[in-house]
Amino acid sequence: MAKRPASSNGHGDMPLERGGKPETLEEAPLLDERLFFPQQTVKPTSQTTRSAPIAKSAPANVEAHYHGHRERLRNRYRDGGDAALADYEILELLLFRLIPRRDTKPIAKALLTRFGTLGGVFGAPVGLLTEVSGVGDAVALDLKLVASVAQRMLKSELTGKPVLSSWKSLIDYCHAAMAHEAREQFRLLFLDKRNALIADEVQGFGTIDHTPVYPREVVKRALELSASAVILVHNHPSGDPTPSRADIDMTKTIIDTAKPLGITVHDHVIIGKNGHVSFRALRLI
Known part of the structure; x- marks a missing residue:
């Protein structure tokens, strides 16, 4: 039988009580298999006694x-x-890799609920x-890595192409990059004479409803x-892309x-969680 491994932070962390004392494996959910090594031991401490319960592996049937x-x-x-799976199952399938020896369905559902x-x-x-x-720093970073891969994949569809004739790809990329930002973000897409993308830069972040923009800095960078x-x-964290005065x-x-x-200035696009607004389409440009 395996002895209780030392608690750590990261993938598949053993749950910790608020006081920092690790639960026993009998009390905790199923262990991350990367922490479950029979040869690993815990050095005795003043809190460790012979009467302490011995860690056991999950029952074979479970x-x-x-x-x-x-x-x-x-x-x-x-x-x-992907059409064969619900959203929580897609997320659960990904979490299999990130948390190998634990039931990830409740975690996937909790993430979607939140x-x-x-x-x-x-x-x-x-x-x-x-x-x-159930989500530690390492798992959270892996989820963000997946998001970054998706954004770069979408951005690659714009590289070297006339952006105005690839409008859907542009909107898809901007939505993936900005729609769920908690603060306003002002982004500049610089184009050459063929209207191909030559640079994509975030000029600044603001508050939940305002980003300071300096027109001279925009023009200076374009030059x-x-x-x-x-x-x-730019995005509206409220979700409503309607332009303000x-x-x-x-x-x-x-x-x-x-x-x-x-x-x-070809256009000004405002991104919301469920849609976008084009100033040119609204005849504001």
């Missing part, structure tokens, strides 16, 4: 049950693709992800990059500053 469940879920995904959608889960900051029981056009993008006035100021220098 272990067989969740291993069987995982195999069935993998088979469903292999045979039917953040609403898969986009909300992957867009959430690490600090909020770790507030969900440094030899950009002939720019698309302005301040958004409209700021856009006009940037246009008036850029135009004499031969720089065109």
Whole structure:
């Protein structure tokens, strides 16, 4: 029988009580298999006595049950693709890798309950992800890594292509990158004479409902990059992409500053959780 391993932080952390005392394996959920090594021992301390309970592995029937469940879920995904699985099952399937020896269904459901959608889960900051029981820093960082891969994949669809003729790809990328940000973010997409993307830069972050924007800095950066056009993008953390009076006035100021220098503002896009607004489509440009 394995002795109780020392508690640690990261993938599959053993649950800790508020006082920092690790639970026994009999009290805790199923262990992360990366912590379960029979040769690992715990050095005696003043709190360790011979009467302390000996750690035991999960009952064979319980272990067989969740291993069987995982195999069935993998088979469903292999045979039917993502359409064969609910959102929580897709997330559960990913968590299999991140938390190998624990029932991850409750964690997947808790993440979706907290953040609403898969986009909300992957867009959430690490600090909020770790507030969900069962999600440690390492798991949260792995979830953010998946989000980064998705964003780069979407951005790759824009590289070297005329952005104005790849509008859906542009919106998909901006939505993935910005829709679930907790603060306003102001992003600049700089274009060359063919309207191909040459730079994608975040100029600044603001509060939940305001980002300071400096028109001269926008134009200065466009000149440094030899950009002939720019698309302005920012998000509304409230979820409603409707432009405010301040958004409209700021856009006009940037246009008036850029135009004499031969720089065109093609559009200003506002991203919300469930949609977007184009100033050009609204005839505000």
